Amino acid sequence: MNLYDALFELSDFWLFCVCVLGVWLLTMLAAALMAGLMVVLPHRGIPMVGTVLTGILLPTGMVIAFVANDVWQNDAAGRTAVADEASAISDSLRVAKYLPSELSEPVRVLVQNYTKSVIKDEWPILGSGHFNDASEHHLEQLMVKAVQLQTNQAANSSLAIAGQELRRYVTRIELARDARLRVADTLVRMPKWVSVLVMLFVSACVLAELHITSRRSLAVVTTLFALGFGVTIYLIAVYDRPFTGKTIITAEPLQRALTRAYTLPDL
Numbered sequence: 001m002n003l004y005d006a007l008f009e010l011s012d013f014w015l016f017c018v019c020v021l022g023v024w025l026l027t028m029l030a031a032a033l034m035a036g037l038m039v040v041l042p043h044r045g046i047p048m049v050g051t052v053l054t055g056i057l058l059p060t061g062m063v064i065a066f067v068a069n070d071v072w073q074n075d076a077a078g079r080t081a082v083a084d085e086a087s088a089i090s091d092s093l094r095v096a097k098y099l100p101s102e103l104s105e106p107v108r109v110l111v112q113n114y115t116k117s118v119i120k121d122e123w124p125i126l127g128s129g130h131f132n133d134a135s136e137h138h139l140e141q142l143m144v145k146a147v148q149l150q151t152n153q154a155a156n157s158s159l160a161i162a163g164q165e166l167r168r169y170v171t172r173i174e175l176a177r178d179a180r181l182r183v184a185d186t187l188v189r190m191p192k193w194v195s196v197l198v199m200l201f202v203s204a205c206v207l208a209e210l211h212i213t214s215r216r217s218l219a220v221v222t223t224l225f226a227l228g229f230g231v232t233i234y235l236i237a238v239y240d241r242p243f244t245g246k247t248i249i250t251a252e253p254l255q256r257a258l259t260r261a262y263t264l265p266d267l
Contacts, residue, residue, distance in 0.1 A: 005244075007237060007245075008240075008241055008244045008245025008246065009245050009246060010245070010246065011246055012238060012246075015234060015237060015238060016230075016231070016234045016238075019230045019231075019233040019234035019237060020226055020227055020230030020231070020234070021226075021230070022230070022233070023200065023225070023226040023229050023230040023233060024222070024223070024226035024230065026197065026200055026201055026204060026226075027204040027207070027208070027222040027225050027226050028222065029201070029204075030201055030204035030205040030207075030208050031204070031208040031212075031218060031222060033205060033208075034205055034208040034209045034212055035208070035212060038212055050210060052206055053203070053206045053207065053210060056199075056202055056203050056206050057203055059199060060199040060200060060202070060203050063195050063196055063199050064196055064199075064229075064232055064236070067188060067192050067195075067196055067236055068232070068235060068236050070188070070192075071188060071236050071239045071240050072239055074183055074186050074239070074242065075183075075239040075242045075249075077179065077183050078179075078180060078183035078184070078242040078243065078249050079242070079249055080179075081176045081177075081179035081180040081183060082176070082180060082249055082251075082253050082254070083253055084172060084175075084176040084179075085172075085173055085176035085177055085180060085253075085254065086253035086254045086256065086257040087172075087257070088169045088170070088172035088173040088176060089111060089114075089115055089173060089254060089257040089258070090257040090260055091165075091169045091172075092107070092111050092142075092166060092169040092170060092173065093108060093111050093112075093257070093258075095107075095162055095165055095166045095169065096108040096111065096166070098162075099149075099159070099162060100159075103149065103159070106145060107142070107145055107146075107149075107166065110138055110141055110142040110145060111142060112258060113138045114135055114138035114139050114142060114173075115254050115255075115257065115258055116258075117132060117134045117135040117138055118132070118135050118177075118251065118254060119251045119254055119255060121134060121135065122135045123243070123251045126180070126181070126184040126243035126244070127184045127185065127187075127241050127243045127244035135177075139170070139173065139174060139177070142170050142173075143167070143170050143171075143174070145166075146163055146166040146167035146170050147163070147167060148163075149162065149163030149166060149167075150163030150164050150166075150167055151163070180243075183242060183243070184241075184242070184243040184244075187240055187241050188236065188240050196233070196236075200229055203225070204222070204225060207221050207222065207225055208222070
């Protein structure tokens with residue numbers, strides 16, 4: 001586990017602190033660099049003007065906005081996938097509930113085994129590039145059962161329709177699971193982080209150059225810069241890996257789908 005991966009094991013509060021502190025250290029490094037340049041290369045002409053900062057902050061904000069938008073869309077896609085998966089699980093159990101007992105029990109057991117396997121075994125490894133073979137197996141068996149129910153009950157139209165509906169819901173589970181696995185493996189790549197940090201460093205250098213002659217102004221502006229952009233970096237990091245660490249999308253919707261199935265009233 002590298003340092004960046006370890007950040008996701010922190011609580012929201014400590015991750016926020018780390019992000020703000022990281023940006024503050026970056027601004028201090030920029031201030032030290034500009035102070036050193038002032039000694040080595042003192043002003044001999046017109047000093048830097050504030051319009052330079054505006055020109056630097058615009059592309060910096062655009063880069064951060066693009067990265068943040070990708071991250072937030074990915075997080076929203078993950079939450080949608082989990083909600084769709086839970087809804088399809090609930091609908092599958094609802095179909096099984098009203099089948100004859102000899103057909104209902106195998107279907108219900110397969111759906112429950114799949115859901116429990118996802119919650120217990122698959123969720124902890126999401127984002128690691130792996131998936132749970134047991135969950136895959138239960139889902140395949142559930143699809144086979146739905147196809148059998150649809151094709152083997154041609155003489156009984158109601159059972160054939162139930163099999164068709166079950167097959168449709170199992171397909172929804174499969175699609176939602178694929179979407180969830182895809183989101184879990186999507187993260188902010190290193191070139192994007194490098195671009196963000198370089199742009200922040202350049203902006204901090206311009207701020208330091210503009211306030212290098214006043215310690216108070218320099219301290220205030222670097223602190224505000226670190227706090228403002230630290231919050232932005234935190235909002236990117238906290239949603240970067242929706243299924244990793246403590247700042248995650250939980251499996252609670254799937255658990256609720258199982259619980260709700262047991263409380264449905266009989267017709």
